[in-house]
Amino acid sequence: MSKTTQITELNSNPNVVxxxxxxxxxxxxxxxxxxxxxxxxNVLPIMVNCSSxxxxxHVVEAFLEGADGVLITGCHFGDCHYKxxxxxxxxxxxxxxxxLKQVGVNxxxxxxxxxxxxxxxxxxxxxxxxxEDLKKLPPYGKNGKGGDS
Amino acid sequence: MMKKINLAIALGATCAGCDVAILDLNEKILExxxxxxxxxxxxxxxxxxxxxxxxxxxxxxxxxYHGAIRTTEDAKIAKILRQKSKVVVxxxxxxxxxxxxxxxxxxxxxxxxxxxxxxxxxxxNPENTVPLTSVKINDVELTLPGILENADALExxxxxxxxxxxxxxxxxxxxQVVEVLKLYANTGKLPPKGSVIAGTKTLCEECGRTKPEKxxxxxxxxxxxxxxxDPDLCLLPQGILCLGPATRAGCDGLCTKMNVGCRGCLGxxxxxxxxxxxxxxxxxxLLEVEIEEEMTEEELDKIVDKIxxxxxxxxxxxxxxxxxxxxxxxxxxx
Numbered sequence: 001m002s003k004t005t006q007i008t009e010l011n012s013n014p015n016v017v018x019x020x021x022x023x024x025x026x027x028x029x030x031x032x033x034x035x036x037x038x039x040x041x042n043v044l045p046i047m048v049n050c051s052s053x054x055x056x057x058h059v060v061e062a063f064l065e066g067a068d069g070v071l072i073t074g075c076h077f078g079d080c081h082y083k084x085x086x087x088x089x090x091x092x093x094x095x096x097x098x099x100l101k102q103v104g105v106n107x108x109x110x111x112x113x114x115x116x117x118x119x120x121x122x123x124x125x126x127x128x129x130x131x132e133d134l135k136k137l138p139p140y141g142k143n144g145k146g147g148d149s
Numbered sequence: 150m151m152k153k154i155n156l157a158i159a160l161g162a163t164c165a166g167c168d169v170a171i172l173d174l175n176e177k178i179l180e181x182x183x184x185x186x187x188x189x190x191x192x193x194x195x196x197x198x199x200x201x202x203x204x205x206x207x208x209x210x211x212x213x214y215h216g217a218i219r220t221t222e223d224a225k226i227a228k229i230l231r232q233k234s235k236v237v238v239x240x241x242x243x244x245x246x247x248x249x250x251x252x253x254x255x256x257x258x259x260x261x262x263x264x265x266x267x268x269x270x271x272x273x274n275p276e277n278t279v280p281l282t283s284v285k286i287n288d289v290e291l292t293l294p295g296i297l298e299n300a301d302a303l304e305x306x307x308x309x310x311x312x313x314x315x316x317x318x319x320x321x322x323x324x325q326v327v328e329v330l331k332l333y334a335n336t337g338k339l340p341p342k343g344s345v346i347a348g349t350k351t352l353c354e355e356c357g358r359t360k361p362e363k364x365x366x367x368x369x370x371x372x373x374x375x376x377x378x379d380p381d382l383c384l385l386p387q388g389i390l391c392l393g394p395a396t397r398a399g400c401d402g403l404c405t406k407m408n409v410g411c412r413g414c415l416g417x418x419x420x421x422x423x424x425x426x427x428x429x430x431x432x433x434x435l436l437e438v439e440i441e442e443e444m445t446e447e448e449l450d451k452i453v454d455k456i457x458x459x460x461x462x463x464x465x466x467x468x469x470x471x472x473x474x475x476x477x478x479x480x481x482x483x
Binding site: 055056057060061063064077078084087088090091092094095096098099100102103104105 | 255256422423425426427429430432433434436437441442444449450453456458459460463472473474475476
């Protein structure tokens with residue numbers, strides 16, 4: 001199955017692409033699951049080894065392939081399995097978010113947050129919050145191009 | 150005596166700097182005149198579009214096009230050139246990636262026409278006169294080409310065989326084009342379709358500045374803000390924004406030699422889809438690496454805000470052919 005069909009087959013409104021790191025935020029998402037916490041089914045989780053693996057291009061491609069929002073999660077500062085990976089994500093996404101704003105992407109569509117392995121509740125809260133925020137906005141990427149025409 | 154190559158040089162939304170760059174070949178231009186027969190080159194010789202139209206289909210061996218596709222006339226000329234030429238070369242950053250004209254595609258808060266003809270502070274236009282595509286004066290209809298919604302790269306309109314990037318393409322690159330033409334004239338052989346006539350690696354590979362093992366910088370500064378510049382050290386550790394790590398080689402470090410950061414006119418390398426995003430990735434990884442653990446969000450904001458226009462900085466030449474261009478949405482502009 002190609003990436004494109006995966007995002008659009010979610011067929012939920014809104015679709016959120018969620019990047020998880022293998023060590024903290026991924027374990028946090030697991031904990032949310034094993035603790036039977038509710039969080040929306042609108043998210044498509046993609047696990048990578050470290051949040052710094054996520055290139056700005058991945059974010060833009062997610063939007064182009066049908067995502068209404070992109071949520072990047074990683075370890076808290078100081079907790080990174082690779083010591084400094086999340087600092088790089090932090091700086092990279094700061095500049096990317098400015099660029100996205102300049103091309104007219106609503107800042108609510110792109111979030112970055114830090115979740116530790118014990119923060120299942122925080123994971124559920126943030127994903128719910130983001131999906132609720134996006135529900136108030138019109139769908140974004142479904143037409144292949146931004147906007148709602 | 151070998152047969153001369155029929156050459157046509159057409160232009161769209163361009164500053165004609167590409168034409169001047171061809172003349173910059175100096176004495177090598179004489180070789181070009183020995184090699185080719187000009188069938189169309191309105192900037193330098195007395196040609197009209199009708200001269201191109203009158204030619205038989207595929208009569209031109211090599212058609213060179215420079216400039217972006219901005220108006221209906223540009224698109225029309227490009228299509229005629231394609232029809233009359235065996236191979237078409239996109240010449241210069243505008244024809245390759247949309248170039249600087251394509252920056253007008255970024256979402257504005259208002260209509261571009263209103264902005265340019267009514268609301269610019271220096272504009273005095275009480276009657277709201279705007280250019281029209283046709284007007285009737287004394288029963289005679291005068292027409293002008295219409296403006297297209299977006300300024301695009303040549304490839305969006307016609308099939309392109311070869312690409313020569315650069316703003317304008319530098320003399321060494323044009324010399325390579327001349328070599329290709331020579332080979333074509335002598336043997337009839339051409340490079341594989343889709344070839345980019347420039348380097349394959351990034352500018353850092355051919356830039357002569359010394360690169361320290363670990364590159365880290367504190368902030369982005371403009372060259373004029375530097376008190377004393379190290380003429381041999383890489384520009385990035387000195388804080389000067391240089392797009393070299395993401396930009397194609399081929400210019401021999403023309404700008405970096407003069408202590409000016411690369412602006413990215415040769416575009417990305419073969420494997421990269423989006424020039425600016427790769428540069429953002431590379432650049433922010435190097436920012437304050439040494440003390441990255443102590444940096445707070447406020448400090449980061451302060452540093453990043455020193456780039457007032459990320460889109461114009463990282464996509465100065467390549468916006469028209471970038472992924473991020475496909476993303477733009479006027480509805481959501483805030």
